Amino acid sequence: MAGRVIVITSGKGGVGKTTTSANIGTALAKEGYKVVLIDTDLGLRNLDLLLGLENRIVYTIVDVIEERCKLKQALVKDKKNPNLSLLAAAQTRDKSAVNAEQLKEICDKLKEKNDFVLVDCPAGIEQGFQNAIAGASEAIVVTTPEMSAIRDADRIIGLLNTKEEITSTRLLLNRVRPNLIKNNEMMSVDDVVGILEIPLLGIIPEDTGIITSTNKGEPIVNDEHSLAGQAYRNIAKRTLGEEVPFLDLDEPKGIVAKIKNVFAKLKAKV
């Protein structure tokens, strides 16, 4: 078996890479696939917290690379789902403890025995980013509808395009606020997709439930009633090749809004 290695990256920090990794990973495992999550954010590890696994970590990726343990020993199984496991980042080391070749080797080994290897990338475009993408053949670029995040995403997309091994780069738009978009105070999904010009994998609304789910150490996909959870479940399905319609968050509703919209467009052309 040769599983898929997907890197989750963004350029700008704090836009939701780790949240996305935890949720897509959990959703895919719930669908019955074997999934390994790799935290490559050395020195700033967080994926363990989001999954509620922080107390179970004995070995880290650096221990594997420096041969203090076997790869298998360093994989921490999820509490609920035995299909899901985590390879944690070392908290006491920095990015230079690992190089791209070593990470690629780990990805190659892991994909032999798993359906999915999801790599949570650190922010930035330096060594940490180069390491994280080294073993990947697909990428998910996470951004929010803000100028600075989009600009950084564009830079990342440019860098990913130069990597032959990466055959698919898709966009995940996070923290979308329908109310702001309705009032034209925030860029819409169409605006962002139009600018970045890569296929859209999914849209996640801004959701306070994400904060409480982090507090509890349980990804929001496990919450059947959450809209963000639904959005992540849809993304997992699209990753598996299913066609799932996007959540309709951005279009102003109702006839008055539509008429207003026409006016706005007319005016914009003048």
Add this chain to the structure above:
Amino acid sequence: MGLLTDFYNTVAKFFRPQEEIVDEASKSVATNRLKLVLMQDRTNLTPKILEQMRGELVDLLSKYLEMDKELLELNFEQEGDQVALMLSIPVIRAKDEEEIEKAIAEAAEKKAEEAVAEDEGSEEEETEETNEDSESENEDLEEEVAEAETVEESEVSEEIESVSEDMEVDANSEPVPTKTNSVKKVEKDLKESTKV
């Protein structure tokens, strides 16, 4: 009466798009600014290259127009869905056909000289320095020619003015910035005016 005005206001408000426009500004300003900055990020058009482009455009347009080279602006601007390269040229006056022909001939001559200089340069690297010297001399010379031209200016520009009133060219007033499309117009008008 009150009822009627209320009704009128409600209807008028419904058809008034202003509110919407104010709101839209924030998002569309962001979109437009982003498109511009990404255009520069993606193309690697460095300030140095833009400066070079600007210089070459000045050389080209100087054949046809007399302008305030210092005030010439070259910028990217957002126009609807497209990014446009906008050239703003403060035109002092348009040149007449004779001048244009002369300028074109001069430019061709200079180009030929440069080509010769380049050939020599590739054969013998030592000559490079002297080439540079002669080039800067050329520039000085050109400036002198340009100055000489401005002396005759008033008569010619009067003629042009009378022919094309809508043209933003006036020898006596401050230089007026015009956009690229008006450059074409100036050229066209110029041809027409000289025919008359």
